[in-house]
Amino acid sequence: MTSVQLLALLPFMLLATASIIVILLIAFKQSHTVIQVTGFLMMCSVILAMWYVRDVLPVAVLPLLVVDGFAAIFTGMIIFSVLVVGLFSFIYFEEREENPKEYYILLFLSTLGAAVLTISRHFISLFIGLELLSVSLYALIAYLRTRNNAVEAGLKYLVLAAVSSAFLLFGMALIYMETGSMEFNAIAQKTGTTLSPLFVTGVGLMVVAIGFKLAIVPFHLWAADVYQGAPAPVTSFIATVSKIGVFAVLLRFGQAVHLQANSLAFTIFAALAILSMIAGNILALRQDNIKRLLAYSSIAHFGYLIVAFLPGNEAGVEASMFYLLAYSITTLVAFGIITLLSTRERDAEKLEGYRGLFWRHPILAAVLTVALLSLAGIPLTGGFIGKFAVLTSGVQQGLWAPVIVLVLTSVVGIYYYLRILTTLFAEAPSIAKKEKVLHPFFYNAMYAALIVLAVILLGIGVFPSGVMNGIKEFLAIGGQ
Amino acid sequence: MNVLFYLSSAIAIAATIMVITRYKPIHALLYLVVSFMAVAMIFLSLGAPFVAVLEIILYAGAIIVLMIFVVMMLNLGSETAQQEKEWLLPKVWLGPSILSLVLLGEIIYLLLRSGTGNASFIFIDSKKVALSLYGEYIIAVELTGFLLMAGIVGAAHIGKHKKKHLHRFLQEEEVSTKIEVRSTKPEDEKQTKPVAYKP
Numbered sequence: 001m002t003s004v005q006l007l008a009l010l011p012f013m014l015l016a017t018a019s020i021i022v023i024l025l026i027a028f029k030q031s032h033t034v035i036q037v038t039g040f041l042m043m044c045s046v047i048l049a050m051w052y053v054r055d056v057l058p059v060a061v062l063p064l065l066v067v068d069g070f071a072a073i074f075t076g077m078i079i080f081s082v083l084v085v086g087l088f089s090f091i092y093f094e095e096r097e098e099n100p101k102e103y104y105i106l107l108f109l110s111t112l113g114a115a116v117l118t119i120s121r122h123f124i125s126l127f128i129g130l131e132l133l134s135v136s137l138y139a140l141i142a143y144l145r146t147r148n149n150a151v152e153a154g155l156k157y158l159v160l161a162a163v164s165s166a167f168l169l170f171g172m173a174l175i176y177m178e179t180g181s182m183e184f185n186a187i188a189q190k191t192g193t194t195l196s197p198l199f200v201t202g203v204g205l206m207v208v209a210i211g212f213k214l215a216i217v218p219f220h221l222w223a224a225d226v227y228q229g230a231p232a233p234v235t236s237f238i239a240t241v242s243k244i245g246v247f248a249v250l251l252r253f254g255q256a257v258h259l260q261a262n263s264l265a266f267t268i269f270a271a272l273a274i275l276s277m278i279a280g281n282i283l284a285l286r287q288d289n290i291k292r293l294l295a296y297s298s299i300a301h302f303g304y305l306i307v308a309f310l311p312g313n314e315a316g317v318e319a320s321m322f323y324l325l326a327y328s329i330t331t332l333v334a335f336g337i338i339t340l341l342s343t344r345e346r347d348a349e350k351l352e353g354y355r356g357l358f359w360r361h362p363i364l365a366a367v368l369t370v371a372l373l374s375l376a377g378i379p380l381t382g383g384f385i386g387k388f389a390v391l392t393s394g395v396q397q398g399l400w401a402p403v404i405v406l407v408l409t410s411v412v413g414i415y416y417y418l419r420i421l422t423t424l425f426a427e428a429p430s431i432a433k434k435e436k437v438l439h440p441f442f443y444n445a446m447y448a449a450l451i452v453l454a455v456i457l458l459g460i461g462v463f464p465s466g467v468m469n470g471i472k473e474f475l476a477i478g479g480q
Numbered sequence: 481m482n483v484l485f486y487l488s489s490a491i492a493i494a495a496t497i498m499v500i501t502r503y504k505p506i507h508a509l510l511y512l513v514v515s516f517m518a519v520a521m522i523f524l525s526l527g528a529p530f531v532a533v534l535e536i537i538l539y540a541g542a543i544i545v546l547m548i549f550v551v552m553m554l555n556l557g558s559e560t561a562q563q564e565k566e567w568l569l570p571k572v573w574l575g576p577s578i579l580s581l582v583l584l585g586e587i588i589y590l591l592l593r594s595g596t597g598n599a600s601f602i603f604i605d606s607k608k609v610a611l612s613l614y615g616e617y618i619i620a621v622e623l624t625g626f627l628l629m630a631g632i633v634g635a636a637h638i639g640k641h642k643k644k645h646l647h648r649f650l651q652e653e654e655v656s657t658k659i660e661v662r663s664t665k666p667e668d669e670k671q672t673k674p675v676a677y678k679p
Contacts, residue, residue: 106630
């Protein structure tokens with residue numbers, strides 16, 4: 001391995017080191033606070049390293065990995081999300097019955113898995129990254145192991161993820177059998193423009209696994225239960241980091257083998273997108289549990305994202321990146337507020353508990369309002385620009401069916417987001433007396449982080465050009 | 481060579497179906513061992529003896545270790561041996577044995593016809609495996625290490641026994657042992673006191 005390759009892998013090595021450092025800190029019996037702060041600094045250093053190495057990109061670390069601008073953007077988003085998730089975790093796990101320290105090892109390991117997904121250009125690294133992500137997630141979901149909901153969710157995820165991994169492996173085997181290679185670019189060269197039936201079958205089997213991880217209909221059955229059962233910070237991790245990683249690898253694979261050029265594969269993805277948008281929005285309509293509601297809304301959102309994946313061109317990639325950025329910030333804000341309002345015994349997941357939140361915590365209610373408006377795609381928020389970019393990329397390619405479904409289902413979506421909003425501003429049942437704030441430093445840090453995130457969300461909604469140019473600049477680095 | 485491949489594949493599939501339809505875990509494990517041996521046979525017939533041996537050592541070997549653990553933990557005595565004899569009906573061991581015998585036949589066939597094998601496939605020995613693992617795929621090996629770490633940390637957390645902190649009134653056993661200790665002390669004093677007062 002040359003020094004340039006090592007330099008390009010520096011952020012990922014730092015990320016891997018973070019988990020080992022946490023293990024060492026636990027071995028030396030350091031406190032939760034020390035581990036939290038060290039983890040925070042390590043994640044910051046990963047982002048700095050990514051910024052530092054961007055001049056040498058793109059670097060291919062043959063045959064498994066390639067670090068380019070594309071990977072840098074997605075890794076940046078992943079690490080950013082983990083920073084926020086880590087901040088949320090402190091109060092949540094400090095107050096719970098379990099020892100919170102191993103949580104950080106698993107958190108950083110699964111982040112490593114997601115980051116490996118963004119740089120993988122080979123089936124082997126894809127599979128190992130995906131397994132690293134899901135094996136850590138099994139334990140993270142069931143982390144509060146005395147709670148029945150958490151154990152049920154963890155077991156459900158374990159069984160279904162194992163089955164989906166089997167599908168993935170079989171699909172890879174079929175593609176390997178057809179092309180004799182497991183590297184994306186080599187596969188593209190072998191297949192040319194026309195894809196054989198065996199190849200498309202292999203891709204179809206892989207789509208089962210990818211669809212499972214992204215919770216696309218009809219592979220979405222786990223989503224609501226796992227979102228509900230997992231601890232709130234872990235849920236936000238599943239909703240952002242794991243999906244960003246998997247979507248990145250799907251995007252890279254699609255670009256490499258020109259998946260969208262094949263009419264059968266194109267039809268499959270279009271059908272998945274339409275199904276997800278319809279089913280996700282309809283299932284969310286009657287939900288009274290806010291975590292389940294966000295699960296169904298995430299299914300719908302990934303339906304929208306697949307619409308941006310369908311054109312298979314630069315505009316689609318840029319649109320999906322912007323959409324993912326806005327979506328992950330929004331989701332982090334929403335789950336951050338759930339974390340902040342959760343009590344020791346249970347997560348704040350009942351919609352009833354949010355009645356009159358505005359009169360108790362006006363700032364939190366305002367932040368949640370921004371997040372919900374962004375999820376609904378109301379102008380002046382990041383969510384609107386994201387949806388607009390997705391629509392533009394779809395319309396340019398004349399994908400009328402998915403685009404029309406997108407618009408119609410967005411209208412349906414506004415109904416249930418506004419339902420939460422009306423609850424927030426409704427008359428409070430009784431003004432509960434203010435509870436004493438535990439861990440004031442982390443409480444205030446979290447409060448500040450939520451406000452900053454909401455401001456960013458409004459900022460990219462009002463001035464999207466800065467972010468868009470940034471994405472274009474990074475994509476230009478990693479030119480194929 | 482194709483016949484061998486299909487035969488071992490059929491055995492692998494049959495054994496695996498038996499694994500998931502057995503009600504008793506040990507019976508399922510028997511079939512699982514056969515399934516792994518069949519997969520090893522597939523590797524062998526494809527010209528990868530090293531991977532075949534690894535398959536036997538790592539997977540089949542691990543299961544044997546598991547069985548030994550079960551036997552150890554149950555702490556069986558002499559009367560269970562009698563019970564075991566009654567339970568070990570032919571229908572339990574006949575299936576796995578027949579499948580294993582077929583595999584054995586395949587290996588004997590392969591050994592006897594050695595030297596006349598066609599060279600249509602590449603022979604993969606341990607050196608080639610090592611070179612590719614620690615050469616171009618070194619990052620994959622390292623990442624697998626992290627994967628194992630995730631598995632171990634996760635399993636350790638989920639399986640950890642929590643220390644019970646009982647209230648002191650609830651700690652009956654400890655309290656009763658303390659009382660016993662106290663009650664023995666005066667007796668000792670009684671025995672020693674007369675001796676002490678005599679002079």
